[in-house]
Amino acid sequence: MRIKQIAVVGCGTMGAGIIQVAAQTGIEAVGIETSEEAAEAARARIKAGLEATASRGKITAEEAIDASKRFTVTTDFNAVSDADLVVEAVFEDVDLKKRVLGDIDRLVGPETFIASNTSTIPLVILAAATSRPERVVGLHFFNPVPAMKLVEVIKTPVTSPEHVETMRALAVEMGKSPVIVNDVPGFVGNLLIVPYLLDAIRAFERGVADMESIDAVIKTGFNHPMGPFRLSDLIGLDIVHDMAASMYEEYKDQRYFPPPLLKQYVRLGWLGRKTGRGFYRYDD
Ligand SMILES: NC(=O)c1ccc[n+]([C@@H]2O[C@H](COP(=O)([O-])OP(=O)(O)OC[C@H]3O[C@@H](n4cnc5c(N)ncnc54)[C@H](O)[C@@H]3O)[C@@H](O)[C@H]2O)c1
Structure with a gap:
């Protein structure tokens, strides 16, 4: 089955990006947000993207204009009901x-796929919040x-193989390189990267070196595009914190275990690039 229409619930950093790429691919996309203010911010972010x-x-300027006609963002949750696939990105x-997946499940037809963009939460917990666990990936x-x-395509023991294949094919159509992964907390990417980010914060807390120096060692010594503090700011410190807590x-x-410094920054609202301040300041 080919996915022609998707809905994305939660249009922040990730949801807006997913909508943008879907629209570029020729897929009709609708985003759902909690307030008109958040919906407007998402529209602006997708257009800017x-x-x-x-x-x-x-892509060409014409393709960008065409793609911008292929997406909408609304606060009406019922807009999920026409989609072939609903992606949760709250x-x-x-x-x-669990609440959002249950709400989606009640509104969409039995053939609709439900996906979560979760970074660390076991998919089985989310699948069990719906009446169609075999269609949740x-x-x-x-x-x-x-x-x-x-794109990590995560399958649970109850996901049917043809549904995994539909999602893998969709990721390829969206220009991505999917890897199929089993349902363990953190999957592959965050299983490995989250302890690394937390270790960097703990190294700073212990006074091993300042943040710039730790970033410089990783960037220059290991040829990573950025060090752990810049990467945490890019991900969002609330998301890093919540991934750690969930794992x-x-x-x-x-x-x-989330280090105290990370918790403090989150409580201060210093969430990284998205708020203009995290481990570093982003004046632009
Ligand atoms: N930030 C990353 O680098 C990254 C990478 C991969 C996966 N993820 C995962 O993607 C998901 C979203 O992360 P993000 O970084 O985009 O977060 P974000 O904070 O940028 O965006 C979340 C959005 O969800 C919206 N939202 C919250 N409750 C909602 C509801 N009931 N209905 C509709 N919208 C709702 C919020 O208004 C917000 O705009 C998380 O599960 C996260 O772990 C994040």
């Missing part, structure tokens, strides 16, 4: 996600969605 992609020469909070896009090729909840291993 399309313009930036065109200015980099990845905050990394298990109770919120993880579609874990990476940030920034328009630029990053990887700690599952593994009960100190490696995943």
Whole structure:
């Protein structure tokens, strides 16, 4: 089955990126947000993303205009009902996600697929919040969605193989390089990257070096595009915190315990690039 229409619930960093790439691919996309203010911010972000992609020469100016006609963002949750696939991309909070998935399940037809962009929450928990666990998969896009090729397609023991194949084919159609992964908390990407980010914060807390120096070692010494503090700011410190908390909840291993400094920054509202301040300041 080919996905022609998608709905995305939650149009922040990830949801807006998913809508942009879907619209560029020729898929009709509707985004759902909680307030008109958030919906307007998402529209602006998607338009700016399309313009930036065109200015980099990845699509033509005409293609960007066509894509901008293929998406809408609304506060009406009923807009999910016509989609072939609904992607949930709200905050990394298990109770919120379960509630949202249950609401989606009640509104869409029996053939509709439901995907979550969760970074760490076991898919089985989310699948069990619906009446169609065999049609629930993880579609874990990476940030920034328009630029990053990887999508982890997460399957649970009850996901049917042809549904996994439909999602893999969709990711390829969207220009991505999917990898099929089993349902373990953190999947592959965050299983490995979250302890690394937390270790960097703990190293700073212990006075090993300042943040710039730790970033410089990783960037220059290992040829990463950025160090762990810049990467945490890009991901969003609230998201890093919530991923750590959710993995700690599952593994009960100190490696995943959110360090005090991370918690403090989140409580201050210093969430990274999206709020203009995280470990670093972003005056632009
Ligand atoms: N930020 C990353 O680097 C990254 C990477 C991969 C996956 N993820 C995952 O993607 C998901 C979203 O993360 P994000 O970084 O886009 O977060 P974000 O904070 O940028 O956006 C979340 C959006 O969800 C909206 N929202 C909350 N409750 C809602 C509801 N009931 N209905 C509709 N909209 C609602 C919020 O208004 C907000 O705009 C999380 O599960 C996160 O773990 C994040």
